[in-house]
Amino acid sequence: MKAIAHGSARLRVARWRLGVLLVMGVVCGVIAASPAAMAARTSASKAMHTQQIEIRNFAFAPATLTVPAGTRVVWTNQDEEPHVITSAGSLFASSKGLDTSDSYAVTFSKPGTYAYYCSIHPMMVGTIIVQ
Amino acid sequence: MQDNPDNQAGDRRQFLKCMAWAGAGTLWLMKGGVLRAQPLGDGATTASTADASFSFAQISDSHIGFHKEPNMDVVGTLRASVALVNAQAARPDFLLHTGDLTHLSKPEEFDTLAGVMQESHARKVFYVPGEHDVIGDNGAEFFRRFGERQHAGGWYSFDHRGVHFVGLINVLNLKAGGLGSLGAEQLAWLKKDLAGLSAETPLVVFAHMPLWPLYPPWGWGTDDSAEAMSLLRRFGSVSVLNGHIHQIQQQVEGNITFYTARSTAYPQPKPGVGPGPGPMKEVAPGALHRYLGIRDVRHVQGRQVLAVTEEVLS
Numbered sequence: 057m058k059a060i061a062h063g064s065a066r067l068r069v070a071r072w073r074l075g076v077l078l079v080m081g082v083v084c085g086v087i088a089a090s091p092a093a094m095a096a097r098t099s100a101s102k103a104m105h106t107q108q109i110e111i112r113n114f115a116f117a118p119a120t121l122t123v124p125a126g127t128r129v130v131w132t133n134q135d136e137e138p139h140v141i142t143s144a145g146s147l148f149a150s151s152k153g154l155d156t157s158d159s160y161a162v163t164f165s166k167p168g169t170y171a172y173y174c175s176i177h178p179m180m181v182g183t184i185i186v187q
Numbered sequence: 188m189q190d191n192p193d194n195q196a197g198d199r200r201q202f203l204k205c206m207a208w209a210g211a212g213t214l215w216l217m218k219g220g221v222l223r224a225q226p227l228g229d230g231a232t233t234a235s236t237a238d239a240s241f242s243f244a245q246i247s248d249s250h251i252g253f254h255k256e257p258n259m260d261v262v263g264t265l266r267a268s269v270a271l272v273n274a275q276a277a278r279p280d281f282l283l284h285t286g287d288l289t290h291l292s293k294p295e296e297f298d299t300l301a302g303v304m305q306e307s308h309a310r311k312v313f314y315v316p317g318e319h320d321v322i323g324d325n326g327a328e329f330f331r332r333f334g335e336r337q338h339a340g341g342w343y344s345f346d347h348r349g350v351h352f353v354g355l356i357n358v359l360n361l362k363a364g365g366l367g368s369l370g371a372e373q374l375a376w377l378k379k380d381l382a383g384l385s386a387e388t389p390l391v392v393f394a395h396m397p398l399w400p401l402y403p404p405w406g407w408g409t410d411d412s413a414e415a416m417s418l419l420r421r422f423g424s425v426s427v428l429n430g431h432i433h434q435i436q437q438q439v440e441g442n443i444t445f446y447t448a449r450s451t452a453y454p455q456p457k458p459g460v461g462p463g464p465g466p467m468k469e470v471a472p473g474a475l476h477r478y479l480g481i482r483d484v485r486h487v488q489g490r491q492v493l494a495v496t497e498e499v500l501s
Contacts, residue, residue, distance in 0.1 A: 113463035
């Protein structure tokens with residue numbers, strides 16, 4: 057607090073804005089994703105950026121993931137049961153049956169909201185928001 | 188299919204003998220929609236068998252291709268289940284397999300399943316697919332090998348000695364956020380299939396996923412099962428046999444009695460116990476067989492009664 061008090065007004069505003077951005081990230085429920093997503097925005101090669109979604113106990117974690125366009129999303133199945141990643145509305149290709157430890161990757165190049173589910177356990181749902 | 192080498196025959200006999208000795212299970216007598224349980228092996232079984240006009244056995248959830256704790260040998264436990272059915276004093280007229288034959292719908296998994304099922308003494312095996320049998324091809328391979336080819340959708344019915352049997356498919360065209368699904372086309376067919384039957388006809392309806400909302404948070408139910416049940420309600424005796432949840436659960440609604448079967452591969456937790464469904468890995472070595480088993484159903488002519496026997500591998 058002391059440092060801020062002695063700093064310039066301009067710096068205080070900048071820090072305040074950064075704080076608001078961080079809080080917004082938390083509020084949007086993308087806590088796990090936001091540091092990596094911010095890194096992606098500063099990265100020179102956006103297309104190479106990867107985000108992970110874990111499948112555990114018949115659920116996707118995070119259930120909602122917000123990423124910049126060009127992000128490669130990788131699902132990894134940690135369950136003993138197989139799962140099948142399927143796009144609601146067929147906006148991207150379905151995975152094959154993912155056995156334990158199997159992964160499936162999709163690169164999202166166009167902004168939009170991509171709802172998906174497990175075609176054999178359809179109560180498992182998730183969303184990827186591409187900005 | 189591989190024949191057992193001669194030097195294994197002795198072990199096999201010993202195993203069967205052991206199962207006969209330790210084959211503790213439960214005999215279920217269903218009378219007017221109410222179940223009465225009797226332990227097996229107390230002498231009552233023989234008496235009950237004597238007045239049965241025929242029997243059939245249900246096996247379920249073999250998950251060929253699964254090779255993790257608590258069962259590294261799902262082929263062996265399926266084989267033991269088939270042997271247990273073969274060891275029944277009264278030979279079942281046929282078997283029902285209520286789905287999840289395989290773990291990942293792979294051709295070699297279907298091959299193995301078909302090979303083991305050939306060891307059954309039953310004249311016929313009727314199958315319905317589980318969600319594990321339709322991965323990647325909407326069940327094309329399953330239906331090519333095990334389908335009854337009565338209808339493009341895979342569902343079917345048949346009559347056996349006065350009982351009407353209906354095999355339903357509820358693991359295809361599943362909707363995001365939903366449970367198992369029968370669909371409008373299959374429900375329309377079911378209505379037509381049942382239309383000509385008198386209310387006195389005993390019905391046995393079987394499908395993989397539970398046809399009642401057993402535990403929807405884990406996907407244990409079927410979205411439009413209520414519509415199917417509305418078509419079954421006028422009948423005096425309806426038994427609904429399902430798999431999927433790898434444990435015995437029962438429910439009675441009027442004249443409709445619902446049963447789920449044990450798996451021949453691995454148990455799953457009781458509804459809502461723990462973070463989610465899936466194999467119970469913590470089963471103690473040697474205790475697995477207590478969770479696996481078969482179901483033997485005997486029809487008693489003229490009484491509209493089905494006697495259901497649960498038998499564990501042990």
